[in-house]
Amino acid sequence: MGVLPDYYEMLGLTSSATAEEVKRRYRTLARQYHPDMNPNAGAGSKIKEINEAYRILGDAELRSAYDTGLLLAQQQRQSPFQQPPRPKPQAKTASPKEPPFEYNGFGRAASQAPPQPPPPPKPPQRPKSPPRPSLQPLLDEAKLAYVNRNYRQVEELCLQVLNVDSRNVIACEMMGDICVRRAQRERAITYFTYAVQFSPQDRSLQEKLERAMGISSPQSRPIVNRSKGRTSFPQLLNTHHALVVNGASVLAFLLFGGALVGAKTFPGQPALFGFISEYSWAFVVSLVVAGYCGGILLGFWGKLRPLTSEVSEGRALIPLNLIGKWVVGSALLWFYASFIVYIGMGIKRNRFSSSLLTVYGSTFLLVALFTLLYAPIHAASAGVQVTAFSGNLLFPFMLLGWFSADKIRLRPSK
Numbered sequence: 069m070g071v072l073p074d075y076y077e078m079l080g081l082t083s084s085a086t087a088e089e090v091k092r093r094y095r096t097l098a099r100q101y102h103p104d105m106n107p108n109a110g111a112g113s114k115i116k117e118i119n120e121a122y123r124i125l126g127d128a129e130l131r132s133a134y135d136t137g138l139l140l141a142q143q144q145r146q147s148p149f150q151q152p153p154r155p156k157p158q159a160k161t162a163s164p165k166e167p168p169f170e171y172n173g174f175g176r177a178a179s180q181a182p183p184q185p186p187p188p189p190k191p192p193q194r195p196k197s198p199p200r201p202s203l204q205p206l207l208d209e210a211k212l213a214y215v216n217r218n219y220r221q222v223e224e225l226c227l228q229v230l231n232v233d234s235r236n237v238i239a240c241e242m243m244g245d246i247c248v249r250r251a252q253r254e255r256a257i258t259y260f261t262y263a264v265q266f267s268p269q270d271r272s273l274q275e276k277l278e279r280a281m282g283i284s285s286p287q288s289r290p291i292v293n294r295s296k297g298r299t300s301f302p303q304l305l306n307t308h309h310a311l312v313v314n315g316a317s318v319l320a321f322l323l324f325g326g327a328l329v330g331a332k333t334f335p336g337q338p339a340l341f342g343f344i345s346e347y348s349w350a351f352v353v354s355l356v357v358a359g360y361c362g363g364i365l366l367g368f369w370g371k372l373r374p375l376t377s378e379v380s381e382g383r384a385l386i387p388l389n390l391i392g393k394w395v396v397g398s399a400l401l402w403f404y405a406s407f408i409v410y411i412g413m414g415i416k417r418n419r420f421s422s423s424l425l426t427v428y429g430s431t432f433l434l435v436a437l438f439t440l441l442y443a444p445i446h447a448a449s450a451g452v453q454v455t456a457f458s459g460n461l462l463f464p465f466m467l468l469g470w471f472s473a474d475k476i477r478l479r480p481s482k
Contacts, residue, residue: 071141076121076125078117078121079122080097081125083138090122090125091126091254095281098115098118098257099281103268104278112268119258119261119262119265122258206225206229207225207229207239210226210229212373212374214242215478216372218371222246226239226242237263237266237270240259240263243255244259244277256280257281260276260277260280263277312476313368316364316368316473317368320364320365320469323361324357327354328358330350331351331358331442332441332443335348336349336351347453354438355438355465356461358434358438359461359462359469360465362469363466363468363472365469366426366427366430366466366469366473367470367471367472367474368476370423372426373423374478375467375471376474378421378423378424402457403431403435404459410424427466427467428463431462431463434458435458435459436455439451439455
């Protein structure tokens with residue numbers, strides 16, 4: 069049994085210290101020996117010892133087990149009269165028998181070669197440990213759940229990753245971000261501290277740790293363009309990510325409501341020809357605006373997966389994969405044909421996209437809503453054409469709004 073380290077001495081406390089005293093002492097030492105606050109060469113190793121001591125003493129169960137181990141070690145040191153165990157008597161090895169000899173006229177010679185001892189048995193080979201499962205799918209699901217604000221799922225996935233790889237920086241960072249959102253300051257400091265130890269060159273992690281500890285530094289402020297005296301637009305989007313999402317959602321909701329009101333209040337005169345001869349230009353604009361804004365709202369708040377992972381092979385909307393080509397192409401011809409094609413391909417592949425089904429269902433609801441609202445002048449039978457063909461505009465523009473929302477919500481926030 070190895071010698072237990074004295075965690076109380078590392079924190080400068082006694083074994084009778086309360087949990088609040090342990091927490092207060094840890095925060096003081098963490099600020100004192102943080103690499104950004106203490107330039108000494110030994111500060112890095114010292115902060116590791118402090119974190120390990122706080123991990124044991126800051127947890128009631130781990131501290132109880134540690135105190136028990138200290139007590140047992142102290143009792144063993146106080147009983148020096150224990151006799152060492154007696155060695156077991158070794159079994160007597162039989163002397164090898166002398167091989168038989170015969171006389172061949174020139175002297176005594178062995179009639180046969182002496183028997184060779186058997187080769188020593190080969191040591192048993194250790195079974196190969198199974199390969200470590202890939203953690204990237206879990207991390208991708210956790211990032212997507214974080215974007216969709218499903219923080220309970222993010223915590224479950226990150227804990228699964230940390231159970232396999234306790235030094236995973238991304239999982240520690242996301243756990244720290246979740247603790248900050250839940251106002252769990254001490255847990256956030258712990259996770260950010262581990263992330264900084266595992267990736268000391270990442271300045272953004274150090275900034276998050278400083279903000280969690282209440283330390284302000286000039287490097288943690290937004291970068292300002294000194295020539296113009298203002299923050300650049302990409303920097304502004306990254307810094308105020310939640311504000312941009314909420315502002316875009318409010319604007320899209322207002323435009324969406326305006327499109328519905330316009331379709332009812334200002335239907336206009338039917339001016340198009342062909343299969344949609346009873347559509348007016350005002351109604352077409354209402355369909356486009358409602359579809360695009362509805363796609364934005366679904367992208368922000370509908371917990372949809374990224375559009376590029378559902379119908380596209382690359383990071384752009386084109387080139388589309390096979391399903392994407394059929395879905396978008398058939399929707400431009402006839403929306404209902406697009407839905408039938410997608411259902412057929414999903415049954416054949418035995419796989420459906422819940423995100424695409426959500427967009428299809430939302431399109432059906434909008435078609436029914438516009439059928440009830442649109443009543444153009446001198447066109448009493450317009451409801452049939454609205455039901456039949458309004459999805460041709462609503463669905464493609466909902467996909468475009470979904471794609472635009474992805475460009476904003478998937479932008480990494482800092």
